[in-house]
Amino acid sequence: MSSNKPIGYPPLHQRLYSVWYRHLRVYTENLFSNAFPPFFEPLIFLAGVGLGLGRYIDPIDGRPYVQFLAIGLLITSSMWTAFFECTFGTFIRMEFQKVYDGMLAAPITANNLIVGEMLWAASKGLFFSFAVLCMLTLVSLIWPTAMPMLPMPNALFAPLLGFFNALMFAAMALLITSFVKTINHFNFFMTGIISPMFFFSGVVFPVSNLPETIRPVAEILPLTHSVRIMRCICDGHYDSFLLWDMLYIVVFTLIVGILAIKRLKKRLIL
């Protein structure tokens, strides 16, 4: 056997890339079934809620309801995928498939593995936002009366925001995963955190419609900030308030992400 191997383990970016690539490789192996949901779920939602229910709702902030909802869905799709990936996905890889046992025998650290996991979830968020954007545009082209075209080119910003939104939710999901002992416990967080977030973060109706007393609660929810940024970009209306939203996302991602890494590492390295 030859022995012309390079000296030394791979550098940090290579190690993160190999974790990311592992997930990409496994995900794309079943690309058709895996890519089906992001392309078709928003259509079902828009058809059911936007078109059906939307006919009874007045335009919001000058937009037809179906478009108001569509802008929100650009962001929520990245939240759902990142949250699922880093709760159920991570838990299954860790506890059932024992994938991490194999990976941690390779020259990567537990930190590399967890950060790679977040970057992968963020990339999936980018892809999901992009998929929703594609479908919405396609529907607008085919049937402009039912689904008015999203403001272009502003809406093209969605995948990038989807990336950072997904990164934030990946951090949160991993922190939750670090606490969860059996897979059924995730249901609690799904119903307790993600579902309410979907309804009270300005996706389905504006936060300003919430009662005065509840509005501060919406400000605490991470999704509120991503959705507000997306709406502002679509409106081409850049307020200094956006800085607060961006600051929130950065600080939340950093603090929760670091906590998640610390706690999850303790679970991987005994």
Next chain:
Amino acid sequence: MQPPVIQVRNISKTFGTLRAVDDLSFEVPQKSCFGFLGPNGAGKTTMMKMLYARVLRDDHPASGINVFGYDPTHQELSIKYLSGVVPQEDNLDEELNVIQNLLLFARFYNMPARQACNRVEELLAFLQLTDKRTARIRELSGGMKRRLVIARALLNQPRLLILDEPTTGLDPQVRHIIWDKLRQLKKQGTTLLLSTHYMEEASALCDTILILHHGQKVLLGSPAQLLDERIERFVLELTERRPQTAAPIEPIPNGVRIDSTGPTLRWYADDTEPLKTITEKLAGESYSLRPSNLEDVFLRTTGRTLNEFQ
């Protein structure tokens, strides 16, 4: 004299109130095969995982681990880069086929694509899996999966191969193939560290055996040494004893040790003569007189009763 590949000094590991590894010290010389032997829960896996930082040792100033001159607490990447690990449970990517599994893992070593392809083909041939190169993981038998995990551990041409129960649950044919491959690797200069509870495996492969019990070192030596020093050379076993034969076995001849802790009676002696005098009294019983083996050493040192992990 080359320095040892692994040096372990006064290592302990505590999980809550359980002391999984208790003040263990040993050295593994280069190009040798070192085996951990012990019942389930003896601390074999924990000890192995501490070598590549999958488990962190208890912090103590007197303790230390050195693998290729690196300390796993601070330099795990160097150790992992030079070592291959075969974990106790197969953990292949079920979604991918045989060759994809290996190529994907080669990425972790930053191996150039062409080199990775060559290496993968080389390993498939070595482990007799070439016919299965495009098979899905779920189509593989237990023995094939195990060989694939070994192939994966060998991707980066490791100088140290760590195997946690490499042949547990496999049929004799596969076991012997794996043993042959491991011997070949050793001949090529790979240091092997394995855990097993098959005495046969330990005596077939290992130059040195460490018998662990409750996380503690019980015995350390070569298989021949352990047989020589730790057990009489012959054993007479009486598996089914009829009530009336219980008495006539007295008195026990000189130089014979009797073990009657279990339902099976065993007499040990360095010579067959005194044991033969016992067999004369056992006419009609089902007994066997055989040379003692490592299993006898093992059971003598770790006891015949089950602990809470077994």
